[in-house]
Amino acid sequence: MHIRLATVLAVLSSPACAASPQDLNVYAGRPLASWHISVSDFETNKTLTGDKVEIARQPKVPESVVAVSKSAKARQKDALTLDFNKAWYASLRVDGGKPVDLRPYVAQGVLALDVNVHELSDGGISFKMRCGKECERSVPYLIPAREIAGKGWQHLVFSMNCFYREGDDFSAITQPFALDGSGIGKVSIANVKYQMRGTPNAACPDYKTVSVTPDKLNESWSIKWWTPRHEKKLAEAKRLGKSAQVVFIGDSITEGWEKDGAPVWERYYKPLNGLALGFGGDRTENVLWRLLHGEVDEIAPKVAVLMFGTNNTGHRQEDPKTTAIGIKRNIDELQKRLPDTKLLLLAIFPRGEKPNDQLRQINEQVNTIIAGYADNQKVFFANINQAFLQPDGTLSRDIMPDLLHPNQKGYEIWAKAMAPELKKLLPAAEQYAWDNVAIGGSGFVSGLVTSKTEKDLIYARTDVGGAYRWDVKKNAGFP
Numbered sequence: 001m002h003i004r005l006a007t008v009l010a011v012l013s014s015p016a017c018a019a020s021p022q023d024l025n026v027y028a029g030r031p032l033a034s035w036h037i038s039v040s041d042f043e044t045n046k047t048l049t050g051d052k053v054e055i056a057r058q059p060k061v062p063e064s065v066v067a068v069s070k071s072a073k074a075r076q077k078d079a080l081t082l083d084f085n086k087a088w089y090a091s092l093r094v095d096g097g098k099p100v101d102l103r104p105y106v107a108q109g110v111l112a113l114d115v116n117v118h119e120l121s122d123g124g125i126s127f128k129m130r131c132g133k134e135c136e137r138s139v140p141y142l143i144p145a146r147e148i149a150g151k152g153w154q155h156l157v158f159s160m161n162c163f164y165r166e167g168d169d170f171s172a173i174t175q176p177f178a179l180d181g182s183g184i185g186k187v188s189i190a191n192v193k194y195q196m197r198g199t200p201n202a203a204c205p206d207y208k209t210v211s212v213t214p215d216k217l218n219e220s221w222s223i224k225w226w227t228p229r230h231e232k233k234l235a236e237a238k239r240l241g242k243s244a245q246v247v248f249i250g251d252s253i254t255e256g257w258e259k260d261g262a263p264v265w266e267r268y269y270k271p272l273n274g275l276a277l278g279f280g281g282d283r284t285e286n287v288l289w290r291l292l293h294g295e296v297d298e299i300a301p302k303v304a305v306l307m308f309g310t311n312n313t314g315h316r317q318e319d320p321k322t323t324a325i326g327i328k329r330n331i332d333e334l335q336k337r338l339p340d341t342k343l344l345l346l347a348i349f350p351r352g353e354k355p356n357d358q359l360r361q362i363n364e365q366v367n368t369i370i371a372g373y374a375d376n377q378k379v380f381f382a383n384i385n386q387a388f389l390q391p392d393g394t395l396s397r398d399i400m401p402d403l404l405h406p407n408q409k410g411y412e413i414w415a416k417a418m419a420p421e422l423k424k425l426l427p428a429a430e431q432y433a434w435d436n437v438a439i440g441g442s443g444f445v446s447g448l449v450t451s452k453t454e455k456d457l458i459y460a461r462t463d464v465g466g467a468y469r470w471d472v473k474k475n476a477g478f479p
Helices: 002-012 142-147 226-243 252-258 262-268 284-292 310-316 320-337 358-373 408-425 427-431
Strands: 024-027 036-040 045-047 052-056 065-071 079-095 110-132 135-140 153-159 175-195 246-250 275-278 303-307 342-346 379-382 444-450 457-462 467-471
Touching: 024 079, 036 052, 036 065, 045 052, 079 110, 110 142, 226 275, 246 252, 246 284, 252 262, 252 275, 262 408, 284 320, 303 320, 303 408, 310 320, 310 358, 320 342, 320 358, 342 408, 358 379, 379 408
Parallel strands: 246 275, 246 303, 303 342, 342 379
Antiparallel strands: 024 175, 036 045, 036 079, 052 065, 065 079, 079 175, 110 135, 110 153, 110 175, 444 457, 457 467
């Protein structure tokens, strides 16, 4: 009898029969014990100690206002409201407490909360947790949040699969919940909790396939201009038609050819009827959407220069293999639509000041994978990153002021470092001067263009905006 009783007690006390953890109330009128509520913008964090806390009149964005206040759902002060106006970034966070173990919730658990979207016509939101020093997991919710705006309280249930990625360690979550916003909006939350089981009613992207699932860039700061820019680029491509000899396809770094890089573009690529298809913020799935919706269908360039993927890293800290698959999907699509075009795939540019920068390291892992996509027949790979870096591997703000986007000096470096590769693939590029040639005074000849209709007729393009006609027969001694 004593032996049987001891056996039963041993089994009941084993981990397999331990009592199941209860639902974890992250915020139920007050935060978890030892935790507090804070409000953050892109550079400041404040703790909610009374009924409201606000961040305003920041030097870089003086018009921005971000506030968190106690509000009501079922009773007074049982909810929290995030109010943001002209904000680059706003966040309501459960912060600062002892890390929590969410491993028991991973298999079948959910994050459940009540949400009231008061206003979001010019804003966007996402739900986020921080799972370590360099681990954030976020669920974007702009489109569905706008759909429920003004409709009162809604109960949302997200599967834990929306946050958890294979290999994550959820044993010590350092920030169990955050509501992030941008633009203009007002959103209330209540009854935030993790449940052992639940039926999800809110969708989220599949992190394993999002990079190859075509989609528009749906961010609060992009949604108004992104589609009109696509339509503008369709018209530009149609206007250039088959005369476009080179096309650049990418994100904001490629879009920069129309901004800081414009003077460089004028010298190097405008004579080639170049087309820049760069969209700020684009990830691989956004580039893919554009290709599937006609951006290269009107052209047949000799070369397409591809460089994107850094936003997969910056926005999602994505697994390098997933980003690489997204890049490969775009290469496959381009080969279908531009079968006679040679693809020059560039390594994703360096970012962050130092070689050990986390996001730079992710990009380098992507570069290692995509280098293998080159067949040196139709797809060619070039890594020109060293041209941007100091001997010790640091990235200078003299080249990339924000340690991500090149300035004019950076675009000059890009063009010159890539010139040998482009000349191999585009013989017509040999017709143009790739370095400035002094012509006296303050001007430079920045490009030489031979006439396609008249023999011995040359046009000299200058950096001061002029173009000079030169007939070799009539003007002996042309250098």
